[in-house]
Amino acid sequence: MAIVTLLTDFGLSDSYVAELRGVVLSAAPGVVLADITHAVAPGDVRAAAHVLGRAWHRFPAGTVHLAVVDPGVGTPRAALALRARGHYLVGPDNGIFTHVLRDTPVEIVVLRVPADAAATFHGRDVFAPAAAALANGVRLETLGTWFTGLPERLATAEPRYEGKSVIGEVVYVDRFGTLVTNLTAEQVPAYATLEVEDLGLGPLRRTFADVAVGALVPYLGSDGAVEIAVRNGSAARRLGLGVGGEVRVRLDVVRGKK
Amino acid sequence: MAIVTLLTDFGLSDSYVAELRGVVLSAAPGVVLADITHAVAPGDVRAAAHVLGRAWHRFPAGTVHLAVVDPGVGTPRAALALRARGHYLVGPDNGIFTHVLRDTPVEIVVLRVPADAAATFHGRDVFAPAAAALANGVRLETLGTWFTGLPERLATAEPRYEGKSVIGEVVYVDRFGTLVTNLTAEQVPAYATLEVEDLGLGPLRRTFADVAVGALVPYLGSDGAVEIAVRNGSAARRLGLGVGGEVRVRLDVVRGKK
């Protein structure tokens, strides 16, 4: 039976997520629901795109991903359904699919908006019915019209070279206070060291326990991005750094630096 | 296979919700579990009733709703199981079913309390087994005795007319800080304007994006109630208003008012 994942900024205290669940289970009995998250900060499309980008491809082909962080609900922004690598994704055209669209050929349809859809709750009245239909095997192209433009993508910073350094930035902070950067393994060779402002963090380590409890530790994260953590603590708090904060990779050999 | 929804104030950090899940899945293998919420503030039966009232009828007929916000656990308050519109609901007789009971004919049974039920955890030892039994197709009336009294209902404020105004009040505040009122479309004609204290909010809009970012916006919410939000912000914080706060609908034509 098809899986439908749910990703929203609705939180878990109100009825909104349950209304999605009810609509999907009513229209597609037997579907398997799986939350991605509902704790995206209200309207934070960038964080939603990051989390979706990490999670969606872990599910089996055929999965339908309902992704609704939608501050522009009720405006003319398009409601989309996508097919990518055998998965389906449903959500607003506001950049939430930025990481899905990277290097992935997609087919995109603009969903019809029923006349009686609540102007403030397309999650329930537009996207959930579309997700249920796809889970039921309804063909993508019957849900609307082919999308002929370019879907929204969030501008994403790329690391830049500056003398003997590469400058990356923090793109996400997780619940542990770990700083996820836009740096990848190829920008951080084994001899390179990392710095945040004037603080040297040393070379990439393998895991948290390679440093003492309470120490900062840079490492290659489980999704291929360079991350900075504090062992048993929060790097975000320690460094006072958030999304957009700069991380420097020094490619010259640093000696005697603490 | 039958769906069992869960609504509690148990939170998500302890074992309590998992114990419910385990009991239901042990007694009714194959049942589909779906959370409504577990983040109701401890003992807030009013909020629980509101969330349940919005969510339950979105699920398909045959669904069993387990609703346990139960500050009176272990007292003589009755443990109930209801049938309403082809759904089943299970929970304490403390007003949690207030919105379900509105305009809906119900059949109600008082559940037997097993002698070994923990006096502080009827959710696990009384309600979850009853929900599992109903999901298994056990007939309602075999779970106890017909309830002959009137089930508890929370007093709910009705909007009142005052000269050329209607005075409503806030009945729920959601995670976005949106104020949900007891006003409905019929009390707010197109020419009416809303006020909170001396602040004019203008007429109902269609959606958030009909005002500037950061502005207050009244609109007809997705459940038919008038709501007040701040676009990309929190109306509760902006207005300093919570449950019980007054919202005025002015039916006279207001000119020149900002």
Add this chain to the structure above:
Amino acid sequence: MAIVTLLTDFGLSDSYVAELRGVVLSAAPGVVLADITHAVAPGDVRAAAHVLGRAWHRFPAGTVHLAVVDPGVGTPRAALALRARGHYLVGPDNGIFTHVLRDTPVEIVVLRVPADAAATFHGRDVFAPAAAALANGVRLETLGTWFTGLPERLATAEPRYEGKSVIGEVVYVDRFGTLVTNLTAEQVPAYATLEVEDLGLGPLRRTFADVAVGALVPYLGSDGAVEIAVRNGSAARRLGLGVGGEVRVRLDVVRGKK
């Protein structure tokens, strides 16, 4: 179909839990996922062990419990899979199974760690695949090698006798601020009274409503441990007590004490 429960300290805002879900559902289609909790404080193995100890045996035999609170991820600590009372449990050898191991014969296997497992995310790359395999009916012993040592167990305080008193301690605090102790019914006969510092709490009551709203109430909790709550309030806040805090059971008859 087999059930796989999930218990982590990953929180619900990031992609990590969804990655586990995706991996399990990809490798074991049709499995039923059920959360125990993901809100364990980061690295709090003791709390995780407590919650797991209460919840796991409520699920039916055959259930696979994936328990990953793993501050030592990537170190030589063993990755384990256990069979206990017909259940399977998968997680790190760091004490998280302390309560499962109590009075329960177990068979234990050390899981193979795939060469390409992310050193910081064994939850996804080691434990989730093992859980999926067990859910698919793969035999425990084929997942690794028999574990011949003693699995880690957290030191747990036992109540101690001191004159005419028993001194217990708080072992867990739940979301309501209820203090769960290591005292059981046999240490608190009907004539005994409880004290925290100099404050008398009286004898065990049956349920919250046996005291006035706002009053402290000791009682035998739903898992057999003595607990202290405040009716409609938080005992942790009222008493300023947390894990390790002392609770005294007076076995002498106290007269005239308020």
